[in-house]
Amino acid sequence: MAGSAAADTLRENVLRQAALDAGLVPAEETHVPVPPDLVAAGKLLFQTKKLSLERETACASCHLDRFGSADGLPNAIGTEGRGEGVARLMGGGDIIPRNALPFWGRGSKGFEIFFWDGRVDARGEAMISQFAGEEPSDDPLVVAVHLPPVELGEMLLNSAGSETLQSETVASANQIYDQLAQRLRDDLEIGPALAKAHTIDPSQIRFIDVAEALAGFIRHNFRLKPTRFHEFVFAERDLSEDEIEGGLIFYGRGRCATCHNGAYFTDFAFHTIPFPQAGFGKNGFGIDYGRYNVTLDVDDLYRFRTPPLFNVTKTAPYSHSGSLYELSEAIRAHVDPLARSENVPTDAHQRADFYQVLKQWSHTPVAGLALDDRDIEQLVVFLGSLEFDSDQPVDETE
Ligand code: HEC
Ligand code: HEC
Incomplete structure (x- = not known):
């Protein structure tokens, strides 16, 4: 049970192994x-x-x-x-x-x-x-x-x-x-x-x-620097209890690492997540066909490149359309897009489009997964262990 030192070590080692199995490598190994x-x-x-x-x-x-x-x-x-x-x-x-x-x-x-x-x-x-x-x-x-x-x-x-x-x-x-x-x-x-x-x-x-x-x-x-999560995996440093729990959900029943994997937390592939489409959309009238715009393959409609997750805590708002401001909402949209009624389009054409999005999404491993608020909070906390700073600050232009 939780609390025993042996159980804690076991959980830590399970998380370390999961990260390695999913392709995490030391930050320096990615450098050019x-x-x-x-x-x-x-x-x-x-x-x-x-x-x-x-x-x-x-x-x-x-x-x-x-x-x-x-x-x-x-x-x-x-x-x-x-x-x-x-x-x-x-x-x-x-x-x-x-x-x-x-x-x-x-x-x-x-x-x-x-x-x-x-x-x-x-x-x-x-x-x-x-x-x-x-x-x-x-x-x-x-x-x-x-x-x-x-x-x-x-x-x-x-x-x-x-x-x-x-x-x-x-x-x-x-x-x-x-x-x-x-x-x-x-x-x-x-x-x-x-x-x-x-x-x-x-x-x-x-x-x-x-x-x-x-x-x-x-x-x-903007090259990768060792994050707290890298140090946990490769240098046996500690993470908080919630970070470990969130990490175990990320690699385990949350199935996040089926897409967010490798050295950059992305499979560099294209998937459909039913984020609400804010704004006009690249294809007009609140529509963005995503990968289809490049391949013209109907199977690619509404697919987008899996985003890497380093520093994701700093880059709100989220998704290709920037429609969600909270990290927790971005995670929830993966598993339960109807949790917020605001996410459902009010226009019949856009709704028809949304059904197409849901059709694509229904084939992904996160579709309809049950994650409660606490699971999502722990995932947010885990993602916080992927922060690091750029080498030199970039001056903002006036
Ligand atoms: C089926 C592949 C897949 C799975 C599984 C998956 N994601 Fe994603 N994720 C994506 C794609 C694709 C996007 C971008 C979609 C878009 O913008 O339309 C995304 C976007 C995100 C974003 C927003 C990033 C940004 O910069 O806008 C976060 C955060 C995120 N995912 C975390 C998670 C977490 C946590 C899990 C596990 C519960 C998870 N993802 C599971 C493919 C996946
Ligand atoms: C008006 C705002 C804006 C300006 C100015 C801008 N960008 Fe971007 N940048 C974006 C947006 C939006 C995207 C995502 C576009 C997309 O994927 O369709 C992006 C994406 C990128 C990407 C792709 C990153 C990835 O993950 O694939 C690169 C590289 C990039 N920008 C470089 C630059 C460079 C270099 C300049 C200056 C010459 C620049 N950007 C100026 C808004 C901007």
Whole structure:
């Protein structure tokens, strides 16, 4: 029974073994080294508004320390936008807000698929991305950081320049990259820092050099550090009674680790969890088709990449649509989406959509699992053991 020292040790060892079986590795084993000069140039780039054509937005505008490198908002972006090429791949509909993703572990070993719908994916032989064969790099994080500056509504205003710039083709993206590279080349601080990082003359700076520095900064600054849970598993440190209980639920009857597993607490696969769809939705009218937008496979409707869970206590609100503010609500939505009547859409079309979501969800191992409030509270406490800080603070732009 609880209370006996032998039973406590047994429970701890069961939890340690479960974490190892689910693929947890020491934080250091995930690291990919990045040259310090590249990190330094990347940090300047990350914080500058010059990376947006209209000088309005910096990466740091939406990826803030204060919010665990996300933005604390349900939806980050906010405009429409439709065209050929890139937009076609998005499966039609308006390009519209999603919840900002944080950066923990991004681009470290084995982390090579990006965004909620996995639209940059280097897991297979050929990379999949909106560049459709014209990828600027074989490093998927370098490809991923190419997207924000040319995504309408994200860093590119809809009113930006000419029709060509708004067409969202690779050619129009390249025009924007050239303009940005030229601007950064001429910047008295960033130009020399980038030139030094790449050992080139400032006049030679191209956008690929910019993107490599940004990726280097993200990869280094947000790399995993040993969390209290790592220390528990790999260095025999203690966790609290509630953390252990929550951990046992996570790996045990909560079945969380069937999807949230591996070094980053994600299987890098796509599943449907019936989170309420707040906001307009990427596909319009309160709908976001998720992975389907990339694969156009109806089996992928409403599926999203399993989010990693490091620092998840800091990145409210939750889900691809940012519809839930409390971690406990995010967990409850996995097992019992109707627990809150507010989660049920009021519009008949959206309800029809919600039934489709429930149909997909019904095949997941969490569908209809009974977790009571205390179980969920303990899961929240457990997730708190996955916190750590970024290497250097990111300055917020004014
Ligand atoms: C307007 C807010 C906003 C700005 C500005 C912004 N981002 Fe993001 N970022 C987001 C949102 C929202 C997502 C999730 C989008 C999605 O998955 O569809 C995201 C996702 C990402 C991801 C994918 C992370 C993952 O887990 O796969 C990377 C990488 C990224 N952003 C890098 C950048 C960089 C680099 C910049 C600056 C060049 C930048 N972002 C600027 C809002 C923003
Ligand atoms: C079937 C796979 C699967 C299982 C099992 C699962 N999750 Fe998830 N989880 C996901 C996916 C996919 C999302 C994102 C869905 C979305 O945004 O639409 C998610 C989102 C989350 C989020 C929100 C993260 C964020 O950044 O927005 C938390 C927290 C979470 N899961 C915790 C848990 C816990 C705790 C359990 C066990 C009770 C669990 N999950 C079980 C797949 C799963």
